[in-house]
Amino acid sequence: MSFAMSLTRFFSVLALGFLACIGVAAVMEDLGVARQWIGYFFIFVTLGAYAVIGMMSRTSNLREYFVASRAVPAVYNGMATAADWMSAASFLGVAGTLYYSGFEALAFLVGWTGGFVLIALLIAPYMRKFDFFSIGDFLAARYSGGDNGKAVRLICIGVTVSISFVYVIAQIYAVGLITSRFAGVEFGIGVFFGLAGILLCSFLGGMRAVTWTEVAQYIVMIVAMAVTVAALFASAQKDRADWTSEGKLVSFPQYIQDQEKKLNADPAEIEVREMYRKEAYRYQLLIDGLPASWSEGYEARRKNLEMARYDGSTFKEIKRDEQILANFPPSPQAAKSYWTRKRQEMLEKVKVSVPHYGLPAAGEGETDLHGSINFLAVVFTLMCGTVALPHILMRFFTTPDAKTTRWSVVYALGFILVLYLAAPWLASLAKLVVYEHLVGLSYSDIPNWIAAWSRVIPGLATMQDVNHDGIVQFAEVTINPDVLVLVTPEIAGLPFFLSGLIAAGGLAAALSTADGLLLAIANSLAHDLYFRIYAPEATAQRRVTMSKIALLGAAMSAAWVTSLQPGNIVAVVGSAFALAGSALFVPLVVGIFWARASRRGAVWSMAVGFFSAVLILCLTNTSLMGYLHFDPLDLFGISAIGSSVITIPLSALAMVVMSLTDKNPGDSSEMVRVLRAPERPEAELLN
Template identity: 40%
Template sequence: MSAVAVTPSWRLHACLLGVWFAVSFGTAFFARDLQFLVAGWPFAFWMTAQGAVLVFVGIVVAFAWVANRRDTTPLGFDLVTYTHSKQKLHRRFVAYVAGLLIFLLALAFAERLGLARHWIAAIFLTSTLLLYALIGIYGRTSDASEYYVAGRRIPAFYNGMATAADWMSAASFISLAGGLYLQGFSGSEAQPGGLAYVLGWTGGFCLVALLVAPYLRGMGLYTVPEYFDMRFGGRWPRLIAAGAAILCSFTYVVAQIYGVGLITSRLTGVHFEIGILLGLGGVLVCSFLGGMRAVTWTQVTQYVIIILAFLIPVSWLAYKQIGNPFAPLVYGQQLEKIAVLEQQLLKSPAEQAVMAEYARRAKEFETKLLDVDAALLNHRQELRAKLLALGDQKADDAHAVALRRELAAVPKDSATARELWTRARADNLERAQPLGGLPLHSLPYAGDPTGDAQAKQAFDTSRLNFLALMFCLMAGTAGLPHVLTRYYTTPSVAETRNSVAWSLVFIALLYLSAPALAVLVKYEVMAHLVGQPFDNLPAWISQWSKDAALLSVADVNGDHVLQFAEIKVGADFVMLASPEIGGLPYVVSMLVAAGGLAAALSTADGLLLTIGNALARDAFSAQGSSKAQDMRRVMWSKFALLVVALMAAYAAAQKPAGILHLVTASFSLAAAGLVPVMVLGIFWKGTTHAGAISGMLSGLGITVLYMAINNPTLRSYMGLEGRGLWWGIQPMSAGVFGFAFGTVVTIVVSCASGRKRANGILA
């Protein structure tokens, strides 16, 4: 395992990091002051949704270009042979893309000729999983270098594409556009989000490029925890890093397998749990047989499916509404129209009637919660009395059937009733707010900085949560082991820099389009659905509302006309239903489902590989590097991967939380547990063994503690009153405390423990 010294250019780093900070945190902080229009766009919205992403791409590309020109390190490979192999890969890639497009056109033609929908779904699922399985079988290996790092011969272009697929998980593909639909610019005071995800998940790659990836690649490692062993010495830094990698990766992979179950059940119609097992088979064939070698080329094929599946619906919606398919360039027109429609809805008597009904229902649940036992008894007696009043002659009447179902659904005990009614009260209170509880789409932050004390407090808390979430996502990106390991597969440090640049370019294609899709779908709903009689609603409404978690509509005020507040949309609905909303053929709907499956599978592949390697190579494996020991490690990595996959499948089957929330938690854990010590170890020779251990444990400890004390179930169990929030920051951004605390502890303990310096990368 050869190491290559990588020396940073401090002036270049400082300049690029200054630009990164200004366009991300500077724009976000002053967003309410940057509301002037430029070419029809609210400047803050455009800068946050698009301008900053383009600047991030420029930063990473500029860094790679300048640093590679200065890099005099020998290539370490035969350039002529490498160029020839790249040309061969280019030909294969072009053939694959052409074949995929022909396959899609053939299925579309077959649909027009009358091919049944269930056959189209079966063909999509079978063909994609078979393709991934064939790559896994073809790439099978037991060689350590091939299994862990794909032989370190993946060109930057293809590694960037594989990294993008690895990165664009179910959260990005399935949930991001829906989250932007629901949260607008910044979310609410209690639920931050919105464009923080776009800034955080793209801006983080600037940190990967400037602070982490080239330096780790220069050390010739196989796993991320190996860095902690090599840099700080001793077993404990590596063990703690392996534990942190397993913790954040397991949280992340549960979200991906949840997405696998959701999409596979959508493709096949099978139960959610069966869908998990079907999709999991596709994951295991690749990662179990071929490790990083097979996973890399599987992820390249998956990226093409993912990006086609995302861009086709959003481009069609843009063309349908505006006459221009380049959605990121033109959706600002619809943003302006949405602002007008929002003001009309705020003044609508029909919308106010719906809000009043939701407020009445919330009050009713609040009354029931005052005496749960009595309310439960009265509710049962009322339903039985109504059934008795109908009489035996109307036993088959639809109303009687509905009453019997309602009676069967009555909670069995007071504890269950209290939990259900508390949730129902909160849901009705939220929907009793203007616009069904959704914020104004282009307005940054809740509250008002010029209002009363309460409005100012709401604004400050909302902005602080946005900044904290964005920071956790950025720092977490720089510490996610399954992403960093991808940059071990390139032939050289220079190719690693190029690979990070290509990664962000490929990722930006989706992240520039996600805000556009959210706006276009919201305009479609506000302009073409709201105000329609229930009898005239399109067929896709009834199809998707079969799953209330994705979509529910109800005539709350009894006027037989759909109001905006009567529509409840789940975050996963917007992307999955976009083809039906745009009126596209069923083949495109299946392409979107296949894209979602590819996104979840690609990330699950990388995460399971990371967890298996951390367990087998970092946590429990004996030291040594003989060929026999390496083969045993590969064998144990495969076994650990299989066990972890089954554990994650069981956890996902419990449907623990939304995809976005699970993913965000993993970023906080990575940001707090790995990044401070990793970056300090790279750039500060004074970081010591004791400092590294203390920093990782304290950072992780504070993050897990903050998440735990703000978990509603745990607070109720422990009898804790009120909220446990510090400065109003939500638990999903707990990593901001862990990062700060871990950094301080690492520095303090390193200074106290050491005139004796560890062997530093820059020493």
């Protein structure tokens, strides 16, 4: 039996086994088993399956650990690439972002998908002509110069580790959310609980283990998404016969738009949004009145505490006043930052209370130029960032040849498409569920899932009676985009095993990407830094050991940072894409298609792109905006995630200027010749 056939048989059995587990969970709920045990069941069954695959794939062989023996068939490399790519931001965050932002969020789908087209055309088949182990190998060989590419390799190591570390934080954050909610533990404990699952997949077998666990994780993701969307749609359709005609859906989108129009005209909704607007204005007055407004506020709270201590107040009242004073910003600068952030939150509540699903518009018949510019900027950033992501590019060293690599990208696009087509449906169904099951609900009937998610991290899901009418308005419901997918089945009143199922899918998405990212960090440190620069005489066994040590250290560091709760998953992931595209896109693409590109050009290109991206991301950080008088990107009408439209041209300019003025560009003619050859008859250039 061929290797590919054996894989097909194994993963077919695994898929059937997972479907059987869904049936078992449904029976458990029907028999009255507690919800917490159903959550345990899905988490431990899936983590157990990944651990078994990881154990079966354990290896100390150098080529198996770093590049899975370069023997992964195109279809399975496509599935592994799709799972590696389909992070928590894609599986969980995209639907939530679509829910709140409508058309604007499609930039993520267009950018991420378009990036794979660029990979297939510009990068993957060319890089696979050489038997490299990392991006650092490719760039160092292409820009060897007078120091054999050491300077390029060192910068590439720093960039790879930085990008991957930022990206992996978002994945571990999602793992913490899921495990803490469905395993009933605190968020910090949930982070390290999920970390154990990540290490079980990658620590023992490296790329070999990660590849096969990612295939299994893609199966879990696609089944979870398909079953959940089908169940939500069936539940909605059951009570809405007017949506269908002769068995075909004809007016579901129109129904949602009609509901939005009703809500926009509802006096109670208008009242709530007006109260948010007034609250934003109040914060603006506080900001304008600094530093006197801070001094007055601090002094008033301090006096309240002093009076409580000396007028016979109860211990509970004193502790309350102490907490109020402790929560007040400690300085005028901190107050400006905090009040600016709160003002923006209020304005967002006004703006997205009922988002539109058409083009972003400033008025009737008038296109919002800034919205369109930002849409294109985000697409550009995500496309270029996809091309330059280290953990994705590593996957193209695992196939037997360049042709297989190209086909694996095609398969990956197809597998990603299946999940991305489901995201808009899930966002629309979530909006419908909120309209039908929350809006108009009495506050005395608030469901239990609100309290359950609030125990994970306060503020993930809240409802506040802003206008004190006792009825839930749409603008009073706040659901964090990161958990919208997870909470929608509970809002809809569907069986709890479906919530556990979609949680298993989200966990698979986060784990698969985290595995690839941690392996990219570990291999960059062990192979590029330790072996290529520090200890070129190191044995294969020592190199594998160093990779495992680096992987463990990176995982523990990322888990610690994640326990500090970094924030929105999509925003963190967007920052990683901006960094990747700014630093690596130009050196990779130009190195393939422009023979004159030199070592000095590559060094300056990576440095200028990376540090300009870091500067922009820091300056536009919400916590720092209070210290500035304006957003530096406002002039261009773009967000921080779209900042690569500025940084990538800067990187390209540095590459061109420094390459053309470099009097000693180095000799990379042989490598360029191989890159441009239709087939590669040459022997390996670098082992």
